[in-house]
Amino acid sequence: GPACGGRCGSGAATSFTLTSNFSSAPKCNTGPDGTDHGSWTKEGDRVDLAEQSLLNKLIRRSLVWNRNRVEVLQRDPVSPLFSVKTFEELRLVPELLKGVYSMGFNRPSRIQESALPMMLAQPLQNLIAQSQSGTGKTAAFCLAMLSHVKPANMWPQCLCVSPTYELALQIGQVVEQMGKFCPDVKLAYGVRGNRMERGVKLQEQIVIGTPGTILDWCTKYKLIDPKKISMFVLDEADVMIATQGHRDQSIRIHRLLTKNCQMLLFSATFEDSVWKFAETIVPDANIIRLKREEETLDTIKQFYVVCKDEQEKFTALCNLYASLTIAQAMIFCHTRKMAAWLTTNLSKEGHQVALLSGELTVEQRAAVIERYRNGKEKVLVTTNVCSRGIDVEQVTLVVNFDLPVDMEGNADSETYLHRIGRAGRFGRRGFAVNMVDSQQNRKIKQLDTNNLEEVELLMS
Known part of the structure; x- marks a missing residue:
């Protein structure tokens, strides 16, 4: 039996x-x-x-x-x-x-x-x-x-x-x-x-x-x-x-x-x-x-760019994207309003962009991720609803358009690591770029991470 x-x-x-x-x-x-x-x-x-x-x-x-x-x-x-x-x-x-x-x-x-x-x-x-x-x-x-x-x-x-x-x-x-x-x-x-x-x-x-x-x-x-x-x-x-x-x-x-x-x-x-x-x-x-084994982030290079305001962040982002050969990118924003603004402006620049945020139903989010995974859009703009658990092999660049912060407004190291972990999956090399303004410049020093380098991008 x-x-x-x-x-x-x-x-x-x-x-x-x-x-x-x-x-x-x-x-x-x-x-x-x-x-x-x-x-x-x-x-x-x-x-x-x-x-x-x-x-x-x-x-x-x-x-x-x-x-x-x-x-x-x-x-x-x-x-x-x-x-x-x-x-x-x-x-x-x-x-x-x-x-x-x-x-x-x-x-x-x-x-x-x-x-x-x-x-x-x-x-x-x-x-x-x-x-x-x-x-x-x-x-x-x-x-x-x-x-x-x-x-x-x-x-x-x-x-x-x-x-x-x-x-x-x-x-x-x-x-x-x-x-x-x-x-x-x-x-x-x-x-x-x-x-x-x-x-x-x-x-x-x-x-x-x-x-x-x-x-x-x-x-x-x-x-x-x-x-x-x-x-x-x-x-x-x-x-x-x-x-x-x-x-x-x-x-x-x-x-x-x-x-x-x-x-x-x-x-x-x-x-x-x-x-x-x-x-x-x-x-x-x-x-x-x-058994807990720390996920290595050794394959992910981390940078930050100091910008004056959102418009300068956007200019830096466009220049960054133009200068790199990128399979696919994920861009994280703090609010739905910022994610929607960024998606509209990236689309005007000719990028194939998908938007993922909390007002979508779970089924709609799944459909957006499926299109992104299949390469129909090369850029995914999202809020924290996509910060963890979603693996797309082709992602090589993660951009924090807004740094993740906790309820008290301090830098949120856990969410940051979850976000940048979307790049460099399965042993591939990846990049994480953080856009910070003068107020956030202090917060990036609070992140529990190593190997953060400041870089300058042309703002033309």
């Missing part, structure tokens, strides 16, 4: 189907966080963590290559540590293995190598895992849920909670693609707008949704019997606890579950607050985390 202890049925004779599909998921017209991003202000674009995570899911077509080693801390240190190099070693049912390969996964990613054997082991094991976007964590826990369910049992068995409506639908899409060759496994979306008849028990084995709706379905509407849930997945924990109410709702859901329920928690970062939350939700857990 399969390594999952027959939870999927009895080998090759079992056939499944997944009746839900992404296009039939409930529609919602409001924004991801339910807030009005408003018009341009003197403040910079806020970086919404949930939107950033969704954007990464939309634009990544393949797994991210990660140099960081995976560190595994086992609940039972004397237990043998298994890792797998192929999906066949997991002894999945053939239909599920076929679904994995149909998605283009040829072999497990680094985090999947260690996490999947733990998630599929008998007896069930709890897991806390750190993994950046694009490393295959969503596919890993979707595979675990599909392997876990008993299709003959027509009630919810796997519960997956995600911070936003859009992120929940992205997870559902992965479940549907991976389970498309499997006939009796059904999926329900526990998200706003998906109205269900009160008191009628769900028959879907997997439920994916947001904390508020899932909590209502378990308590107010009695659609889910939490005592029958045998796997609980909490995704994007760092985003979850940054969203008002989600932390407490997730803890309340957790308290409804039995002690025998398998708990899996994933987070891109592990600040102290995330650790405390994770330990509350996931007792006696195995832990997988990325």
